[in-house]
Amino acid sequence: MISAWTRKSLLAGLATATALGMAACGGGATGSGDGGIADTITIAQVQDQTGAVAYAGVGAKEGAELAIEEINEQGFLGDGVTIELEEYDTAGEIERASSEMNKAMADQNVSAILGPTQSQQAATVAPLVERMKVPTVFTQAGAEGVVINDWTFRATPPMETYYEPVLDQLEAEGAKDIAILYNATFPTFALLGEDDIPAMTEERGMDIVQSLPVQMTTQDFASQAQQIADEDPDALIMLLIAPQSVTALGQLEDAGYDGAIRATSVQAAGNISEAGDDANGLIYPVPYSTAMDTESSVAFTEAFRKKFDKEPNPYNADGYDAMWWIARAIEASGDSSREGIREGLVQIAEEGYDGAMGEVTFEGNDARVEGVLVEWQNGKERLVE
């Protein structure tokens, strides 16, 4: 194990050294900031295509492909100007993310990067992209420490920024006692479960009567389900990854808990379907759903169905919006160099845009959406009023 780790570290170090060396030597047109739009613009997607959360990277790739098809067919960036997507698989590993990012950054044909979807990976590479001066748009990666400099951008709003409607809805239903079951080793859920939700409940006069942290490796929830059933809170906020939530829902039912359960967008994309009837009535906020009826969301949903013959999910929407953001940035700055794209991304962020996720605004380089609440019922999402 030590030798494998050492080898990976050496490879990552070599890749960094190569990248820094190439940058020091000057670089090609994309890095020069000379202005103008190249005939072919290469965007690197450095995200998980395999590994435990491959669904996020693969989903983003499909969304990005749809966006590229539209951009190229419309001649959005000018006649004959095309965008190409180059894939780099981070395979769910932080060290692999670092080395793949270095490879992509070292390639002077790469104008911008779609950065890793996992927060730990994204936070690791965020300082590198500033050093190498490559505009990097992250999708997902909702934790702190990702959007930290002028070269880092995020197209997916962090979960806590659209979680308020969950608490509003519970308040409207008269819920007072709230339990939280959360994966404390998942940065986004730890932040939400330990800081954001307690603050939101306090604002609304609700009480957190239980706060049950679990690990990423927790697979059986019988004990926690029993504790929750014994406490019988008005509502349970469940912040778990996809397989954990399927098990927890079944075991909560088995333990006799029949209160309201609220979850997160991780349960979207059909990730909860294996829970069957146990998932009926589950409500969670999402930045995008096929049930959304804003014009730009509907257009994306229909286009995606037509291209892929399946239902789009929030990860598809991430990739789609991120790629269109980059295209708009190039058009706005009239410059497909790395510096030109960075300037364009900032400009578009100031203006906002309508995308798959509806109206997208920004706080700095970080996307914000209102999001919607959806209820899972018999294998489908429907909007909660």
Add this chain to the structure above:
Amino acid sequence: MQDVLNAATLGSIYLLFALGMALVWGTIGILNFAHGATFMFSAFIGHLVTQRVELPMLVIVAIAVAVGAAMSALTQLLAFQPILRRAKSQHAAEMRILIGGIGIAAIPLAIAQRETRSSPFGFQSTYSAEVMEIFGLRITTTGMIIVLCGLGIGIGLTVWLRQSRRGLALRAIGVDPETTAGMGVNRPALAFGTMAVAGGLAGLAGALLTFQLGAIAPETGDQLLIKAFAIIVLGGLGSMAGTVLGAYILAGAESFVLEMNWGTWVDAVSFGLIFLILLVRPQGLLGRKEVRRT
């Protein structure tokens, strides 16, 4: 009492998974790191089949057991046996077998991850678990099946290894494979059969755990592998009774930590406890000092 019953169910989950691994490691000396992948892929095949046709629980379990046995037997035939044949001794082959197991495990894992995009998968079955209440204690029918299977197979294997001639031969291989082969024991055939049985047990565990948990992910087997490894070492390598005991001790420790609401300390406390026990008894709770494996 409900907590004790929950711990017993969790212990039985761990036990079902660990039994096959303990059997091959404690007897034919193979630490099979592909056991987790066999467990997962058996359930994954069950999942693929039930996507096309809804099946009863018994049929799904039978499919998973068959897939697990076939996978494990093939692993022995195509990977471990050639490694053993080329090595000067069993001891020399151990590290290569370990690495070989990790390499083999990567293949079904990659296939399942690719097919499912690492989303959880379960079964479409005509079986649905019922919740039973016995003296005020709640347990599902699946939980009951797991407890009975875990204990039944654990005790059955213990007795078989102790009392049957083949069990004796297997234990002898665990102590000194070269001498045992010299005394006329057909080691390759026994090893092949043992691996097939262990794979079948992995398949059984995969199917039952998928029913119990509702769904598993492609990585679920890897997470259980570490726990099984700890259970076997804690119980004492070569002792099936020790594996049974180790599984329930680990589950009991984890349940206690969860009951105290120290959820993020589950692994630290549980594995810390195992470490302390091993400081006092390095050979494990029921292991013998003379049986030594890496």
